[in-house]
Amino acid sequence: MEAIATTYLEADAASITFSGITGTYEHLQLAGNARCTGTGTALFNWQIEFNGSAGTAYSAHSMQFYDTSIYAKRSTGTAFVTLNSQASGDGIQSTDYGLFIIDILDYANTNKNTTCQTTSGAALTQDAGTVRIAFGSGLWDNTAAVTQIKLTPSSGSMQRGSEFTLYGLKSS
Secondary structure (H helix, E strand, O other): OEEEEEEEOOOOEOOEEEEOOOOOOOEEEEEEEEEEOOOOOOOEEEEEEEOOOOOOOEEEEEEEEEOOEEEEEEEEEEOOEEEEEOOEOOOOOOOOOEEEEEEEEOOOOOOOOEEEEEEEEEEEHHHOOEEEEEEEEEEEOOOOOOOEEEEEEOOOOEOOOOEEEEEEEOOO
16 A cells, blocks of 8 residues: 555645546555535535546445434436545534545456445534444446546535545555
8 A cells, every 4th residue: 555645735625636646556545534614514425526527427325324313325327426424514613524535446447437435434523422424335437547536525615624645555
């Protein structure tokens, strides 16, 4: 596992992009510790776009759990993969950040579509320590090797102090 690039936000940003990704790894992993602006919610989705392709070639499934609630979501024919995250909103304590890991599997294999999976979570101070977690998977219906990843929150922007690292995972 090798760190390819890290982005630390010194100012709020609408999105981040990792580009110039080479095909020298078997899989990619994007890890983040993020806080997002938005109104009245702690639940945000990450919108992931590969290679600047914003057509209708994406789909995703996800589940989120918190307190005693469970929610499932599916999207198809969208302009990006939508994966649940737990990045915090404007009603959340300023110290609460959501963590996530997105695995992008076989990203350089041009004989299959690109798939990804995510795990995310946060312990939110405002909800008396409620822990929220989410799992999801996504598909980019395209066989091109991934050379660029754009990550955008579904609402608001990513706040200063958020950090994202792209890793390359080599085969064993």
